[in-house]
Amino acid sequence: MFVIRRKKCDEGKPQCQRCSKSRISCSYEYVKCPETVTHLIQRTKPAPRPFSELESSVGASRSRNIPTTLGLAVTSLPVSPTFGSFRKSTLPAAYQGSNLTPLFSETDGTLATSLVPSLLDPFLCQTDQSHASLDIFDSATGIFSRVDTHNYDLGIEVLLPEGSLAEDIATQDFEGIQPLFCIVPTMDRNIKENTLSFVLQCYSQWAILFVFEPLRIVHALREDIITYFSSEATRSRTILIANFMRMLSSNPSVNSTGMPIVTYLASEVREEIQTFMATPPPSAPIVDRQNAMRILNNTLEVMTLQINACSMAACIESMDDIAPVFRRACSEPLDRPLNLTNILMGPNLNLRHFVSLDIMGSVTNGRPTYFKYEVAYSAELYNRMSQLQEDHGLQWLHGLPEQFIMIFAWINSLHETPGANVDIELVTRIEMEINQVEVILGPSGDPALKIGRTAVHECWRMALLIYLYMVLCEADASDCRVVRTMKSFMRVVNRTKPGRIPDTYLANPMIIAGVAACKDRDRNIIRQRMLSVPECSTPGTSGHDAVRMLEDIWMRTRSQERAAVWVDLRIACLNVTDTLLPSKTMSLPTPGSVRPSIMPSLAHTSPTVGIDSPDSMPPTPMPLPANAPPLQQVQARIRLVVQTLTELGVCSMDVQPASANPELPAGLVGARVDQLVEHLGELEKLSSKLDMNVPLDVFRDIDQNKNPNNITKNLIDDTAAENQWINGRLHAIESYRDMLGEALREHFPALQPHLPPPPGTNGKLDAVVEEEEGMIMDS
Structure with a gap:
């Protein structure tokens, strides 16, 4: 028996877009509501208009668009279980007189809101001012308004291969998420009493496409949405988020229709962060932590929506903004490193979430972590994390278990320890720990999804081994261990069918594997699998920037005829994002709690001064103590020379005419040259303490730009x-x-x-x- 799915006409004017794409003729009648019925709207919509027609009418509204500054690394974020207050008193002056009535948009079946009229008009809606507010539990005030919508079409179309991610939600819900999340069949969303049902449906569609294991959180997320949707303070925020999630479900590439929503939410969050950081902390530490936790909660909630809208540079800027707030939300003293075990095994989702973003951001773009983490990985800790994995882990979000996050942080910590990279026994132990990690999958009624999720976990395991060899052991991509692990990674990828699962969640491990890829065949496969994900194929997004980073590494290593090393990822991030690292300021009360960046003189700037200000120049990082073995002192000093040369190259590309000032006449470039001369002088002094013979072949290889x-x-x-x-x-x-x-x-x-x-x-x-x-x- 064959079942033919019939899609109804979208009733577009002057022609139906759905029928035109299907190359069939369409005929429909306008749906007119009786005059006695006031709770329905006429279900017709205009077709996309040419850009020239909208140019004149849109010009005035463009100037009022608020630029977004929040972003996200190349990983999905969870919706926080607690929504922050969406205070009307914080709106710009242009919005103070606006009502909070949610409006139904016929363009894409979403709820618009007159909360941001100058942003969404004429892009989204034209509000009927006869309605005042929304209360879905009081039919007397819950009235919908008519929305006339114009699609802002620039003529850009993203072409995806057959079997890609642009499929209907109904064909993607293999685990029955929607019946558990909302009422099925879905009630008529044109009726005011069905607003909550519509919001739940939007969240369910988002969870199906953007959550690794939605069955684990479907019930808890549904209860949270109902709870906070019932509040007047958070209802408008929930409606805006639901609008954007529905847009993502229909098209993961954010267009001009969804950008104003994200822009407004991002500006609200950033203003809240600035106000919080400018306010002196209260005398009671627990009160300050609670306030910081509220800000962190609101920010991570909005950052969930930023992944498809922002570039990697904006993502870095967003993390820079929220990092000092996260530090004030932690209970450790400001002069002590953060206990990673307590955070990952603790009950607070927001703290665990930020730590995961910090560590994974360091892994996938070569940046240092924002804070020092105290890591003590042991067999006992592994058993405890395995027992709490299902309840406390974030594996359900992006498919990365906490054990792997802990090992990534462990490797980063050991990388800063002199001599750890030559300890063969330690490297062997880490290899054994990685191979022994047992990942627990949640329940799933679809075998294909279970296979895809298992493939994601195994690719993360291979990527972690590559990271161990290239970071801690400082091996290049031609090392036999890296080559062997790379073959295993590609074997898993090649034997897994392309699709949203696993390709969406393979993007991050593919960045690690892409650095180690030496064969053109492997590079082409990684490129194709990443670009098959809409989040990575859309220019201007962090996922697309990640692909550009890999292309930069491959082009540079090919031209220099050498194998890639891990520092190439850092250089590629600088080239693609075109920003100094970090791009923003982290003004923490005590800088001792912040991990020194690979570019320390650019890592701690004040929010009120520019990067060329003397106040933004922290002291030069100290080498090893004088009583350390001479060989370790030489190694540490050589690292400082390499670091200074990297900073010098970055600063020379970003020199500004206003950088010179009386206190720093030579600017950042001159300061780096002085540091380089100082480091070279110290190396000359250490030469008398170290008696070692270096083969002439090594110098010859270095002179020829070859890896010796x-x-x-x-x-x-x-x-x-x-x-x-x-x-x-x-x-x-x-x-x-x-x-x-x-x-x-x-x-x-x-x-x-x-x-x-x-x-x-x-x-x-x-x-x-x-x-x-x-x-x-x-x-």
């Missing part, structure tokens, strides 16, 4: 083998000499004074020499 690691390893291996062979020859001669001396003493006693003394009992060996083959044969 491979040749150095080959030279060491060849030299060790040759030394072993010579040592065997010498040992054979010594053994023969001892045997000859013993025979002479026995048969010619008179020669005993002229013979060397006999060897001791421990040094006597019974061996014969076979000169032809150069081997020692035990007798």
Whole structure:
């Protein structure tokens, strides 16, 4: 029996867009409401108008658009369980007289709101001012208004391959999320009493497409939405978020219709952050933490919507904004590192969420983390995290278990410890811990989804191993361990069918694997799988910037004829985002709690001064203490030289005419040159303390812009083998000499004074020499 799905005409004028795309003829009648019925609206809409027609009518409204400044790293964010207050008193002056009536938009079936009339008119709605407010529990005041909508069409169309992510929600809900989340079949959304049902439907559609395991949180999220939708203070905010989520469900690429909503929410959150940071903290620490937690909650909620709308530079700026608020929300003293175990295993979702973003942002774009984390990974901790994984983890959101996040932070911490990268036993232990992590999947009624989620977990495991070798062991992409792990990664990717699951959640591990990819075939597969995700194929988004970063690495390593190293990811991030790191200021009360950046002199600036200000120049990072071994001091000083050279290159590309001032006449470039000269002078002083021979081949490779690691390893291996062979020859001669001396003493006693003394009992060996083959044969 075949079932044919019939889609109704979208009633567009002058022609139906859905029927035109399907290449079928359409015929419909306008739906007219009786005059006695006041709770229905006429369900017709205009078709997209050309850009030239809207140019004149839109010009005045464009100037009022508020630029968004909040963003998100290349990972999805959860909707916070607690909605913040959406206070009308904080609206700009142009919005103070506006009502809070939610409006139904016929363009895409979403709820608009007259809360932001100058932003959404003429893009979204033209409000009927005869209605005052919304209360879905009081039919006397819950009246819908007529909305005349114009689609702002720039003629840009994103083409996705067959079987991509632009499919109907009904065909994506394999686990039955919508029946658990809202009423099925969906009630008529044109009726005012069905507003809550419409909002729940929007959230359910978002969860199906943007949550890794929605079954784990469907019931809790539904209860939270109902609770906060019932409040007058948070209802308008919930309606705006529901509007945007429905737009994402129909088209993950944000267009001009959805951007004003995100822009307004982002501006509100940023204003709230600025007000909070400008206010002196109260005397009671617990009150300050509660206030910081509220701000953090509101910000992460809006950041959930930013992923499809903002570039990576805006995402970095958003994290810079919220980082000091997060620090004030933590209970640790400001001069102590943060206990990562307590945060990840604690009950607060927002703290765990920010930590995950901080660590994963460091992993996927080469930036340092915002804070120092105290990491103590052990078998006991692993067992505790496994037991709490289902209740406290964020695996349901982006598919990355907390155990992997902890190991990523562990590797970052060890990378800062001198000598840790040469500890073979430690590296072997980390490998064993990574391979022993058991990921627990939530319940799923669809076997294909379970296979895809398992593939995501295994790709994260392979990416974590690559990160271990390239960061802690400082290996390049041609290292045999990296090559072996890369083959395993690509084997999993190639044997997994493309689709929203797993491709959406493979974007982050593919960034790590992309750095290690040396073959053009592997690079093409990674490029195609990432671009098949709408979030990565739309220019101007953080996902698309991630693809550009990989292209930058591949082009640079190909032109230089070398294998990629991990620092290439950092350089690519600078090239793509075109921002200094961090791009914004983190004014924490105590800078000791903030981890020194790879670019320390650019990492701690004041919010009231520019980057060229002397106040934004923290002291030069100190090398190892004087009593440290000379070799470790040389290694630490060389790292400072490399770091200073990186800063010098970045500053030279961003020199501004106003950078010179009386206190810093040479600007940032001159300061970096002075630091470089200082580091080179210290290296010259350390040369007298260290007596080591470096092969000339190493210098020759460096002069030719080649990585000397491979040749150095080959030279060491060849030299060790040759030394072993010579040592065997010498040992054979010594053994023969001892045997000859013993025979002479026995048969010619008179020669005993002229013979060397006999060897001791421990040094006597019974061996014969076979000169032809150069081997020692035990007798």
